[in-house]
Amino acid sequence: KFEPNMSRLLLLNIFIVASFVILKVVEGKASCETVKCAGPAYTCKVCPGCDQQCGKPKRYCKLDCEHIQPGCSCSEGYCRNSQGECKLEKNYPHNS
Known part of the structure; x- marks a missing residue:
């Protein structure tokens, strides 16, 4: 038999566990709010990694x-060079 205080304690524990689960789900969602990118050549993307490579033909990229x-990632109109920097695509012949 549950006493009233035990019921409250059980509900409190359920609430605390549910709160932690919700926090973990929200924390796991990708966001660019806290990412700082250096200059106009760079833009925050929720799923980075498919930057156009400078001097190489455009390629299809699908990431999980x-x-x-x-x-x-490199902003629109920029490509990633061999040093890992984002540079203007128009300066590389295969990207134009």
């Missing part, structure tokens, strides 16, 4: 974004 955190 489920486990990827937000990060900086």
Whole structure:
């Protein structure tokens, strides 16, 4: 037989566990709110990793974004060079 105090304690425990589960789900959702990218050549993307490579033909890229955190990618009109920097595509012949 549950006493009133035991019922309240059980409900409190259920609430605490549910709160932690909700926090973990929300925490796991990708967001660019906290990512700082350096300059106009870089843009935060929820699923980064498919930057156009400078001097190479455009390619199709499909990522499984489920486990990827937000990060900086090259902005529109930029490509990633061999040093990992985002540079203007128009400066590379295969990208124009």
